[in-house]
Amino acid sequence: MKNLRMKAARVSKDLSQDQLAKAIGVSRQTINAIEKGDYNPTINLCIAICKALDKTLDELFWEEQE
Amino acid sequence: MNIYGFLGFVCGVAVSVLLVWVLLRRFNTDGKTKTEYDERQKVTRGVGFMYAFYVLAAWVVVLIAIDMMEVKLPVTDTVLYFTGIVVSGLFLSWYCIMHDAYWGMNSNVKFYTRFLIAIGALNIIAGIGEIVSGDMVVDGVLSNLFINFEAGILILGIGVFLLIKKHRDGKDSAEDDDEVTESGI
Numbered sequence: 001m002k003n004l005r006m007k008a009a010r011v012s013k014d015l016s017q018d019q020l021a022k023a024i025g026v027s028r029q030t031i032n033a034i035e036k037g038d039y040n041p042t043i044n045l046c047i048a049i050c051k052a053l054d055k056t057l058d059e060l061f062w063e064e065q066e
Numbered sequence: 067m068n069i070y071g072f073l074g075f076v077c078g079v080a081v082s083v084l085l086v087w088v089l090l091r092r093f094n095t096d097g098k099t100k101t102e103y104d105e106r107q108k109v110t111r112g113v114g115f116m117y118a119f120y121v122l123a124a125w126v127v128v129l130i131a132i133d134m135m136e137v138k139l140p141v142t143d144t145v146l147y148f149t150g151i152v153v154s155g156l157f158l159s160w161y162c163i164m165h166d167a168y169w170g171m172n173s174n175v176k177f178y179t180r181f182l183i184a185i186g187a188l189n190i191i192a193g194i195g196e197i198v199s200g201d202m203v204v205d206g207v208l209s210n211l212f213i214n215f216e217a218g219i220l221i222l223g224i225g226v227f228l229l230i231k232k233h234r235d236g237k238d239s240a241e242d243d244d245e246v247t248e249s250g251i
Contacts (some may be wrong), residue, residue: 025107025167026106026171030107044105045105
């Protein structure tokens with residue numbers, strides 16, 4: 001499932017995938033894969049992304065049950 | 067081997083180790099000999115190595131079957147074994163390149179690409195030279211000189227995979243831009 005919330009948070013901070021990737025020490029392709037839903041990051045990477053985007057884990061990665 | 071031969075061998079090994087160490091440092095932008103990969107790349111490379119192992123194992127099974135059937139191929143054993151390494155190496159490269167796990171975080175892409183082109187060209191030119199001179203086939207058997215040519219094919223293959231990936235990425239980035247617009251972000 002695509003992570004559009006992460007993408008929105010990144011764009012709202014005016015960060016490119018490359019800039020976010022450099023900020024948290026991963027490759028640009030990994031950020032792209034997470035946003036596309038092709039890769040499930042570890043909790044450590046999720047936390048690093050949240051810190052870089054000033055968001056909580058819930059805001060970016062928690063999926064609400066319908 | 068006499069003492070001079072032994073000393074020559076030791077010097078050769080020492081120079082090779084030094085050369086590899088210098089090259090490894092140049093392959094990375096931060097001067098480290100170890101290429102760094104992020105968590106996704108490590109996982110992907112692990113899967114790639116697993117599949118490459120299966121390919122190599124399948125190759126060896128085929129060789130065993132050929133041996134058991136006592137079929138004599140017009141190729142030396144060394145070439146046959148090396149071909150297995152080339153095939154599994156090509157598979158690993160394909161998998162890593164297509165899943166964005168070939169270049170590390172600190173890879174010196176420009177230097178590495180130039181190095182690959184130089185080594186690939188050297189091997190292919192050497193191979194072509196041996197074909198032209200007629201040394202490649204001895205008594206109807208493909209000789210060990212074919213290994214140079216195979217190494218060239220491996221490097222050429224990696225180059226082709228990288229070009230295919232670059233072409234694909236160009237298309238994907240255009241699709242991503244559309245997606246951002248569609249989602250209203």
